[in-house]
Amino acid sequence: MKPIITGLTSLNRELRAVWMLLFVGLVLFIATPLFLTGDNLLNVLLAASVTALLAAGQTYVIILAEIDLSVGAILGISGIVTAFTLQDQPLVVGLLAGWGVGALAGLVNGLLVTKLRMPSFIATLAMMSVLSGLTLQLSQGNPVSIEDDTFLAIGQASPLGVPNPVWIMLAAFIVFGLVLARSRYGRHVYAVGDNEDAARLAGIEVHRVKILAFVISGLLASTAGFILAARLGTAQPTAGTGLELAAIAAVIIGGTSLAGGRGALAGTLIGALLLGVIDNGLNLLDVSPFLQGVVKGLVILVAIFLDRNSDRVRALTRLVRPRRPGSGADADTASPTTTGGTP
Amino acid sequence: MRIELHDIHKSFGETEVLRGIDLTVEGGEVLALVGENGAGKSTLTRIVSGAYRPDAGSIVVDGQDVAFTGPQDAMSHGIQVIYQEFRQNIFPNLTVAENLFTLDEQAEFGRVLVSKRRMRAKARELLDLIGLDVDPATPVHRLSVAQMQMLEMAKTAGHDARLLILDEPTAALDEQESERLFEQIERLRASGVAIVYISHRLEEVFRLSQRVVVLRNGSVALERPTAELDEREVVTAMVGRTIEDFYPKETHTRDDVVLSVRGLAGPDFADVSFDVRAGEVVGIGGVFGCGKGSVLRALFGLVPTTAASVAVDGTTYRPSVPQAAIDAGIGYVPPDRQAEGLCLQQSVSDNISMASLSRYSSGPYVHRGRERAETSRIIDQLAIRTASPSAPVGSLSGGNQQKALFGGWVLTRPKVLMMEEPTRGVDVGAKAEIYRIINEQAAAGVAVVIVSSDLPELVAMSDRLLVMRQGHVVAELTDDDLTEQKLLEHALESAA
Numbered sequence: 116m117k118p119i120i121t122g123l124t125s126l127n128r129e130l131r132a133v134w135m136l137l138f139v140g141l142v143l144f145i146a147t148p149l150f151l152t153g154d155n156l157l158n159v160l161l162a163a164s165v166t167a168l169l170a171a172g173q174t175y176v177i178i179l180a181e182i183d184l185s186v187g188a189i190l191g192i193s194g195i196v197t198a199f200t201l202q203d204q205p206l207v208v209g210l211l212a213g214w215g216v217g218a219l220a221g222l223v224n225g226l227l228v229t230k231l232r233m234p235s236f237i238a239t240l241a242m243m244s245v246l247s248g249l250t251l252q253l254s255q256g257n258p259v260s261i262e263d264d265t266f267l268a269i270g271q272a273s274p275l276g277v278p279n280p281v282w283i284m285l286a287a288f289i290v291f292g293l294v295l296a297r298s299r300y301g302r303h304v305y306a307v308g309d310n311e312d313a314a315r316l317a318g319i320e321v322h323r324v325k326i327l328a329f330v331i332s333g334l335l336a337s338t339a340g341f342i343l344a345a346r347l348g349t350a351q352p353t354a355g356t357g358l359e360l361a362a363i364a365a366v367i368i369g370g371t372s373l374a375g376g377r378g379a380l381a382g383t384l385i386g387a388l389l390l391g392v393i394d395n396g397l398n399l400l401d402v403s404p405f406l407q408g409v410v411k412g413l414v415i416l417v418a419i420f421l422d423r424n425s426d427r428v429r430a431l432t433r434l435v436r437p438r439r440p441g442s443g444a445d446a447d448t449a450s451p452t453t454t455g456g457t458p
Numbered sequence: 459m460r461i462e463l464h465d466i467h468k469s470f471g472e473t474e475v476l477r478g479i480d481l482t483v484e485g486g487e488v489l490a491l492v493g494e495n496g497a498g499k500s501t502l503t504r505i506v507s508g509a510y511r512p513d514a515g516s517i518v519v520d521g522q523d524v525a526f527t528g529p530q531d532a533m534s535h536g537i538q539v540i541y542q543e544f545r546q547n548i549f550p551n552l553t554v555a556e557n558l559f560t561l562d563e564q565a566e567f568g569r570v571l572v573s574k575r576r577m578r579a580k581a582r583e584l585l586d587l588i589g590l591d592v593d594p595a596t597p598v599h600r601l602s603v604a605q606m607q608m609l610e611m612a613k614t615a616g617h618d619a620r621l622l623i624l625d626e627p628t629a630a631l632d633e634q635e636s637e638r639l640f641e642q643i644e645r646l647r648a649s650g651v652a653i654v655y656i657s658h659r660l661e662e663v664f665r666l667s668q669r670v671v672v673l674r675n676g677s678v679a680l681e682r683p684t685a686e687l688d689e690r691e692v693v694t695a696m697v698g699r700t701i702e703d704f705y706p707k708e709t710h711t712r713d714d715v716v717l718s719v720r721g722l723a724g725p726d727f728a729d730v731s732f733d734v735r736a737g738e739v740v741g742i743g744g745v746f747g748c749g750k751g752s753v754l755r756a757l758f759g760l761v762p763t764t765a766a767s768v769a770v771d772g773t774t775y776r777p778s779v780p781q782a783a784i785d786a787g788i789g790y791v792p793p794d795r796q797a798e799g800l801c802l803q804q805s806v807s808d809n810i811s812m813a814s815l816s817r818y819s820s821g822p823y824v825h826r827g828r829e830r831a832e833t834s835r836i837i838d839q840l841a842i843r844t845a846s847p848s849a850p851v852g853s854l855s856g857g858n859q860q861k862a863l864f865g866g867w868v869l870t871r872p873k874v875l876m877m878e879e880p881t882r883g884v885d886v887g888a889k890a891e892i893y894r895i896i897n898e899q900a901a902a903g904v905a906v907v908i909v910s911s912d913l914p915e916l917v918a919m920s921d922r923l924l925v926m927r928q929g930h931v932v933a934e935l936t937d938d939d940l941t942e943q944k945l946l947e948h949a950l951e952s953a954a
Contacts, residue, residue, distance in 0.1 A: 294822070297823060297824060297826070298822040298823060298824060299815050299816065299819045299822055299823075299824055300822055302808065302812075302815060302824060305801070305803075305804055305808070306801045306804060306808070306812055309801035309802065309803050309804055310797075310798075310800065310801045310802065312797060312798040313798055313799055313800055313801050313812075314801065314812070315760075315780060316758075316760070316780055316790065316792060316798055316799070316813075317780070317784075317812040317813040317866070318779075318780045318781035318783075318784045318813050319781075319812070320779075320781070376801060376803040376804065377803050
C-alpha cells in the first residue's frame, strides 16, 4: 500500500491522474467483465477523443493563466458551417471553412483579451453566447446532414482497426505536446503564464503568444467539431453545449495549474481518458445518467484534493504504516540511510 | 517592558533553524537584529510574535513566563510586528481608515452601523501622529508602497505597542521616506517602546540601534553595544569570515563610448543626455520620483519616450519594445526580481535562457543540449547555488535568485547592462558576489548603468555618478566629488 501512495504523491503532478485512471480501471475490471475488452477500450478512446481535442487547446490557454469558455460553441458552429459548405463544395473547402471559423473565433478571443484587456473569462463567455446564437440562427435550430463520404470517414473509418478520431487525437497530442515541451513558442507559453511582466522584459511578445494560443484552441475545437459531425453523419447546432466544462475539467485533473505557468499535455490526455473511462463505466454498470454528473464532479474534487494537499496525503502514508518498535527494525536495516517516513 | 528569550529552539522537519537563542530586549532601546538570509531572523520574529511556537525554551515578559497561543495573544501583550511582506496584511480595496482598525475595534465607532465619520476622525489622529498625510477615506491600493508601510506603523500606534519588531522596513523606501520612518522609530523608542530592528543595511543599524545582535546559523554570533562595534566586525560575524572589502570596486573604463543618450524625454523626465564608455560603471542617483528608474525603463522600451537620440556602439537605436533593446545589445535587470524579473515556477535554466532562447533554436525547435550547456556554464560562472539547473528558480534563496536574474542578462552578452536596485533584499555574501559579477562585466567591456537607492553601494560601485532631480540630470559627480554627501546635496537641493 505504501509504495502506491508514495508514488501517487511523488510523481509529477501531471501524472498523478495516472494512478486515478488505473484505480478506476481496476474497480471497473472487478465490477464488470465488459470493461476490459479491446472493443470497449476503443470505445472509451473514441468517446474521449472530442473532449481530449478541446482539452488540448484549453491546456495552452490555461497554462497562460487564461481560460477559453467558447470551445464548445466553436465546435458547434464549425460543424454547422462545414456541413453547409459540403452541400455544394469539395471536402477541402468544407474543412477550411470550419477551421477558418475556429481560427477567426480564436483570433477575436485573443484580441479581446490582449488588445482590449478583457478578462478571458468574460471575453470567451461572450464569444460562447454569440457563437451559440449564430449557430442556431444559421441552422434554424435543425441538424444539417452530411453526404460527403470522405468527410464521414473522418469519424467512421477505422484504419488498422483503430477509429480515425483516435488517430487524430493521438496525432494532435504528439504534435502539440512537442510544441509545448520542446519549441520556443512552448517555452514562451510557460513563461508568460508564470509571470507576464518578466516574460515581456525578456523580449517575449506576450500578446502574440496569447493570441496564438486562443487560435490553437479554436482550431482544435473546429477539428473536434468535424469528428463529432462525421461520427453522427449530421452537424447538430447544440453539439458543443457543456463540452467546454468537460475540457476544462480534463485539463485540471491532468495537473495543469489554473494559476498558470505549470502543466503538460500528457496530463491532459490522462484527464480526458479518466473522464471517458468514468462515463463508460457508469454506462456499463447501468448507473442512472442523472447520477453520472455527480460521480464526475466527485472525481474532479478528489483530483484537485490530491493536487493541493500532497503534503497531507504524505502524512496519511505515515498513518497507514505507523512505526512500531518491532517492525521498524527491518525497515531500518533495509535502508539504513533513511530516517523513517517519507521526506 | 522587558522581554527575555531563554534557550529558544525551533526545527522544521529535520532542519534546525534556531539552536538555543538567548536574547533580552528592554523598553526604550533599539536592538538591531542582523544576519544573512536563513540565519533564523524571521523564525525568531515569528516566535516572539506568537506565530510559531518554540520547540524548547521560554519567553519571559516582564518577569512572567508566557506561552503565546497565537499572534492575537502576543498582540495583547503589546507585541507588534511589521513584516517585510507587510502587503499581505493590507486590504487593498478598503479605505485607509478601515485598514487601521480591526473589526473588533470598529465596533467602538457604533454598535450596529459603524460611524464612518468617527472612525475617520480617529484615523486622522493616528495618521497625524506618525505624519502620514493621506485622506482616511482613500482606498489603500492608491497609496504608494512607502505610504502603505507608514500605514502599518499607524496601526501599531493605534494598538499601544510595547515591543515593535520591524523586518527590513526600508526595503521599499527611498531616502526621504526612510528618514521619516527613522523619526518615528526614534519617537517610539523615546516613549519607552522596545524596538527590534531587522535590516541588511548596516548604516541604518549603526544609526538607529543601541545594541546589535548578529545571528548566524540559528545561534547568536555576536552581541554588543553598537557604540563598541564597526561595520567590519558585524559583517565578519554575519558571514563567519572576513570579507576583505565590502565593495570590491574595480575600474575598467576604456575610451570608446558604447551608449550615447541625447535629449531623452519621457513621462516624468526630460532632456536626459549622457555617455557610458566601455567598461565604465555609471550610477544614477536621486530621490524617489526623480525619474531615475524611468530613464532605464524608457531606454529598454518599457516606458514611452517622446524624444530621444540614442546610439549603441555608434549605431542608432530607437527604443520601442524590449526585444529591440535586446537586439541592440541592451540588458535590463529590473528592481523587483519576483514581480518582473523571474518566472518563479520555471527552472533556473529556463529563466537564464529566456532572453536568449533564439540563439539556441533552429526555427521553432530549441536545442536543449546546447541550451543546457550554456546555462550550466552561467550557473558555474556566477556561482548560483541550486540543487540542479532544472530546479524551479523560486526554490532558490533571494541572493541566488538575483544571481540567476543577472545570469540571464549575462548570457545575452550585452554591450550595455542596466540595472535597478541590483542587491535589493539579498544578504551580505550574495551582495559581494553580485558586485563581483558587475566587475566582471565591466572588465569584459560592458557599459554598466546602475540605479540604486542604496547610496553607499551606488557611490562605491560607480566610476561616475549622475544626479537627477525632478526629471533632469542636475549634476555629474566624479573622483573626489563622488560622495554620498555631494549626491544628497544635489538630489535634495530645492529647485531654485
